[in-house]
Amino acid sequence: MKKLKERWEIVKNWQLIFPLLGIVGLGYSAFRLSSLFLKEQHIALNIALTAGIFFLLLKFVLFIFKKLESKWDIKYRWELISIFLVFAITGSSSVFIGKPIIKFIGITKDNLPAFAYWILYILIGFIFYQILLVAIGWLFGQYHFFWNFEKKMLKRLGFKKFVE
Incomplete structure (x- = not known):
């Protein structure tokens, strides 16, 4: 031990x-x-x-x-495991939350072309992924790492105004 x-x-x-x-x-x-x-x-x-x-x-x-x-700027090695767990949980959770939201909005494969449905599905999942990444990162004690990670990602996507 x-x-x-x-x-x-x-x-x-x-x-x-x-x-x-x-x-x-x-x-x-x-x-x-x-x-x-x-x-x-x-x-x-x-x-x-x-x-x-x-x-x-x-x-x-x-x-x-x-x-x-x-x-990555981390203090302890065990934080790497914590960070990877946050990524894993967030990925699964964003899909889990995105499905009911899409159904609630009324988007189905029947009322939209398959291409449009999957584009919206991925977009909604991506939005919830960003929110959940910081929230679950906070629960695991890695808020600063994931907030900095999020700011970097949003800047690369062209949303510089929102993170400054």
Whole structure:
């Protein structure tokens, strides 16, 4: 436990939740990917494939962490896990919230051409993604990181007036 705390620069015990959530999320992703590859349910083969995918994903994520640790302005390594969790939750949540909004407005695939429907769907999802990114980032204690990230993104999209 001491090595884990030192490696991820954890100074308070509550911060251990982030590596734990990261490992659980990585394990779930590995399991879902192995289920995609295996059509039939072979428990031993599924466990072996899940373990292999988990190992590969772990190596990939740690490689990404090394690259982003120097690029992003963060104080502690455990914050990287927190940031990635916020991105994952926000992506799923924006789709989850966008569907009922589109139905509430009355937009369906039946009353619009498919191209227009998907453009509106993506646009509404993108708007909610921006809002949720800062809100969920705040819940995870990463408000400043995500507010700066948001300002940078809005400037690149040409909305300089709104973030100055």
